[in-house]
Amino acid sequence: MIYRQISIALIATLLTSVNVKAQPLLTQPKLLVNIIVDQLRSDYLEAFVPLYGEDGFKKLLQQGMVYSNASYSFSPIDRASAITSLVTGTQPYYHSITGGMWLDKETLRPVLCIEDQQCEGIFTTDRVSPKNIATSTFLDELKLASKGKGIIFSVSPFKDASVLAGGHAANGALWIDDKNGKWCTSTYYTQNSSTWLSAINSLISPAQVAITTIWEASSPLSANFSYFLSGDNQTVPFKHKFNTDGGYQEFKTSALVNEQVTKLALQCIRGNAMGMDAITDIVSVTYYAGTFNHEPVSDCQMELQDTYVRLDAEIGKLIDELEKTVGKNNLVFILTSTGCCDEESLSYFRYNIPTGNVDMVRTANLLNMYYGALWGSDKYIETTYNNQIFLNHKLLEQKRIGLKEATDRAQEFLCQLSGVRNTYTAQQLLTDTNQQIEKVRKGFHPERCGDVIIEISPGWNLQNPDYNQNKTYRSSFIPFPIIIYGSNYQAQKISDAVSVEQIAPTVSKIIRIRAPNACSLQPLF
Numbered sequence: 043m044i045y046r047q048i049s050i051a052l053i054a055t056l057l058t059s060v061n062v063k064a065q066p067l068l069t070q071p072k073l074l075v076n077i078i079v080d081q082l083r084s085d086y087l088e089a090f091v092p093l094y095g096e097d098g099f100k101k102l103l104q105q106g107m108v109y110s111n112a113s114y115s116f117s118p119i120d121r122a123s124a125i126t127s128l129v130t131g132t133q134p135y136y137h138s139i140t141g142g143m144w145l146d147k148e149t150l151r152p153v154l155c156i157e158d159q160q161c162e163g164i165f166t167t168d169r170v171s172p173k174n175i176a177t178s179t180f181l182d183e184l185k186l187a188s189k190g191k192g193i194i195f196s197v198s199p200f201k202d203a204s205v206l207a208g209g210h211a212a213n214g215a216l217w218i219d220d221k222n223g224k225w226c227t228s229t230y231y232t233q234n235s236s237t238w239l240s241a242i243n244s245l246i247s248p249a250q251v252a253i254t255t256i257w258e259a260s261s262p263l264s265a266n267f268s269y270f271l272s273g274d275n276q277t278v279p280f281k282h283k284f285n286t287d288g289g290y291q292e293f294k295t296s297a298l299v300n301e302q303v304t305k306l307a308l309q310c311i312r313g314n315a316m317g318m319d320a321i322t323d324i325v326s327v328t329y330y331a332g333t334f335n336h337e338p339v340s341d342c343q344m345e346l347q348d349t350y351v352r353l354d355a356e357i358g359k360l361i362d363e364l365e366k367t368v369g370k371n372n373l374v375f376i377l378t379s380t381g382c383c384d385e386e387s388l389s390y391f392r393y394n395i396p397t398g399n400v401d402m403v404r405t406a407n408l409l410n411m412y413y414g415a416l417w418g419s420d421k422y423i424e425t426t427y428n429n430q431i432f433l434n435h436k437l438l439e440q441k442r443i444g445l446k447e448a449t450d451r452a453q454e455f456l457c458q459l460s461g462v463r464n465t466y467t468a469q470q471l472l473t474d475t476n477q478q479i480e481k482v483r484k485g486f487h488p489e490r491c492g493d494v495i496i497e498i499s500p501g502w503n504l505q506n507p508d509y510n511q512n513k514t515y516r517s518s519f520i521p522f523p524i525i526i527y528g529s530n531y532q533a534q535k536i537s538d539a540v541s542v543e544q545i546a547p548t549v550s551k552i553i554r555i556r557a558p559n560a561c562s563l564q565p566l567f
Contacts, residue, residue: 070554071528072372073317074324075364077357078128078207080121080200081332082379084110084521089269090350093261097358102377106527109566111539113519114381116484122155123485124380124542125206125328129179131546131561133484138176142202144490145427152427152509156205158228164236165243166219166226172205172212177560179209180546181324186211187555191321195233195310197303198328199294207326213314216306218299223249223290225306233314242309248302249286252293257282259344260297264351270343280344282334292335297349300329304356308363317368322553327360329353336384361527371529374552378542379522390501400461400498402426402506412455413448417441422448428511429504430492445469445493452494464497471495524566540566 087099094100102108114124116133118141126139134140139155146153158171184192196208196215205228208215214233219226224243227234243249258281259265265279284293293299307327310316316323331353334345357377364373390397406423409431413422420441424432431452438448449467456465466479471486482495498504498515505512524540526548541563548565550557 069371069530070320071322071374071552072319073311073364073368073374074322074549074553075360075373075375076129076207076324076326076549077360077375077377078125078203078326078328078380079331079353079377080203080328080380081330081383082522083331083383084523086331086346086350087523090264090347090354092269093264093347093351094354095358097362098354099357100354101358101361102375102525102527105533106375106525107531107534107536107567109524109536109538109540110521111537112378112381112522112524112542113539115481115541115543117481118485119380119382121200121380121382122202122206124382125203126175128378128542128545129181129207129209129326129558130175130177131180131543131558131563132177133543134487134490135484136177136560138174138487138490139206140485140487140490141428145425145430145432145492147432147489150425150432154202156202158230161228161230164227164229164234164239165222165224166201167221168201168219168226168228170201170205170228171230172208172210172215175206175210178558180549180555180558181209181326182211183550183555183558184211184322184324184553188321193314193316193323194325195307195314195316196326196328197307197310198326199299199303199330200328203328204326207328214310216310218248218290218294218302220289220291220294223247223252223286223293238313242306246302246305246309248293248299249290251298251302252284252286252290255284255298257284257296257298257345259348260352260355264348265344268343269347278344280342282345295330295332295335297334297345297352300349300353300356303327303329304360307360311364312367317364317372329356331379332384374526374528374531376545376549377523377525377527378545379520381520381522381542383520395501396499397501397503398461399503399505400459400496402429402431402496402504402511403508405456405459405496406431408459409452409455413451416451417443425508426506427492427509428506429496429498431494431496432492433494449493456494456496461499461502462496463499466495466497468493468495526566 120141122142123134123139126137130137143152156170158173159169161169161171181194194212196204198204199218201217204215204217214231216225216227334342406426410423424434453465456462471483500517503514544563544566546561547557551565
C-alpha cells in the first residue's frame, strides 16, 4: 500500500513537471517598442477597420492581448500627464507632471512642464529636460538594472511627448522643432552629437516634406466614402499645402507626420544596434491621431479618417521591419493612447442644451469682492490659471487670516456660481481620503497647482482672457485600448477595467527589472 501511494505521488509529480515544461517560457525581449498614440480613440479605430491593411491595427487586434477597457485614474488628463503616468506607473500626485504647462508660483508665469534653462537645444531654441519628473520610470529602471548598457531612445513630433516618454536616463529624445521643421534634441542627452543629427536631417528632414508635399487622401477608397458612424456619409475632398511661414505646427498635426516618426525610429534602432544583444533596449514612439490643426472633428472628418489609415500603415511598417531585422521572438510591442482629445465647441445653445461660460478673471474678481466684504478691500487673489485660483499668501499672513479659512470661504462662495459643479481646496486634496474626490486628488500636486480648484460643469466653457485660455469641459469617457503584441503572448480579448498606470509594472515584469519607485499597481498579467 505504501509503495502504491509512493508510485501515485511519483506519477503525479512527473505529470506536473510535464505540464510545467509544456508552459511557454517567457523569454526576455531584446527590444521593447513602447507605442503611444496621442488622442487614439477606440470608436474611430473600429470605424475605419475596412480601410486598414493586414500588418498594422488588424494584426495587433487579432494577434495581440487586447485590453479594451483602459483608462487613466486621475483628472484632468492631457498628453504630458498621460505619458508621464504611463512610464512611471503612478499619477501626477506623485510624479508631479500635472499638465503640459503650469503656473510658476514664484514668477506667476506659465512654464512648460519640461522647461530647463540649464540645457541648450540642438537644432532648436528650446531648452528642455525631464528633470521635473519627480519619480523614476521603467526606462530609468532598465538603465539601473543594466548598469547603463540598455539603450533607450524616444521619438515624437512633440517635445513634451519625446522628453517625458524617454524618462531621465534616455540616450536620446528627438522631436520636430516648431520653427524650422528639423529633428532636434537637447544637450541633456548623451547622444547629443550635432553631426549625427545633422546627418539625420539631411536624410529625413520633416521640413523638406512639409514644404514639397501636398496632403491628399492616401487611397481612392478612403477618399470617396466617410466611415464615421454619424452624419450622411457625404465626402468632402481635401487637399492641403502646408503653410510653413509661421512654423511647422500644421504639418505636425497632419497624417504625414507619422511617416517621419517611423523613419526616424527605425533609423535610431539601426544606427544604435538596438535589439542586437542580450540586454533589452527600449524605443518609445509617439504618433499623432488627433484632428488636423486642432480643428473640430466635424470640419475635418476625411482628414481624420486618412490619419487613421496612414497611421495603420506606419504601425504595420514598423512591426514588419523590426520582425525582419530584430526577429519576431525578440520583440514586444505595447500600444496605448494618451486618453485625451481636443475638445471642440459645440452648438449647445442652438439645441437648448445647458451650457455657458465660466470666466476665471470675472470669477476671481467676484471672490475678491467677497473677501473684501469680510476683511476689508485689498488684493487677496494673485492670479488664476486654467481652473485654479492662486491666493495672496503674504497678504493673508499680514492680515492674520489662516489659509484654511480663506480657502474654505472661497469654496462656500464659488459653489453658488453658475457653471461650477464643485470646488476643492489644496488642503482638502492633500488630506481627504474621500473616494468622491480621489480622481481629482490623483491629478493634483501642491507645487504645481493653485489653492482652489474649480470643477467646471460638463458642457460649459472655461475662459481665461489673461492667458488666452478657452476650453469646453466634458466628463464623458473616451474609450481606448492597451495592446500587447509579441510571440510569447497569446491573442485574447480582455474586457476587465484596467489602468494605463499598470503598463509600467507590466513592462518591468516582461524585461525582469524592478518597477518604478512610485509604482504600487500590479502588472496586467
